[in-house]
Amino acid sequence: MLITDMGFVSGQELKIRAKPSDDCNSFSINIGHDADNIALHFNPRFDLNGVTDTIVINCKSGGSWGEEQREENFPFTCGEESKFYINYNMECFYIKLPDGSMIDFPNRLGDVKYDYFRVDGMAQFIGFKMQ
């Protein structure tokens, strides 16, 4: 799913509903300006390239990935719908996971409006609410 004029601005809350497939190895939510400039790459990996049950978070600037952050709390289950929430400001993204726990990741691109939104991988994107 690709949205090219999302208009997600700092201070808004984005609620995302996604359902990893029964045999999901990985899916990702990508928020930024375009495919080469992603402020938030949020990538739950069930089992991908030797990484299991880990959330990998990163950003991409001018086509180059930044420094990865890994979270071992993994409240996602194959075949089960997940709800999670994303907020951000100029400094930081705040992500509320399906179990209610919070993680954060620096907003390295430092912008306050992102129009590019892409869901990749083995999950059905059920919907979002942005307010």
Place this chain on the structure above:
Amino acid sequence: MLITDMGFVSGQELKIRAKPSDDCNSFSINIGHDADNIALHFNPRFDLNGVTDTIVINCKSGGSWGEEQREENFPFTCGEESKFYINYNMECFYIKLPDGSMIDFPNRLGDVKYDYFRVDGMAQFIGFKMQ
């Protein structure tokens, strides 16, 4: 808001949340294959080109508009969030309006999967849920 790989298939229900602006004259939801091939153009007009408080529904095929359908039941209010629901099959679209009433419109393109989804006009697109 433009989504180019929506994957909205016959039998699914699409719930849409949109908030017409305080001075909204018109907004539209467009579902189809591309800008020239729209199976459902759903266009609540508060006050546009002499048409007031009317839902205009149409389709576009190969760049040409079809025959318009007009509904005078108009359960939309400027500045207030609206929820409505769209279902369809090969023959027909079924739209449940914010007041719970139903309208239908022929699925003249006759397809069972539409990837193009666009919201135009003076409304904030708050979100959707597709299941």
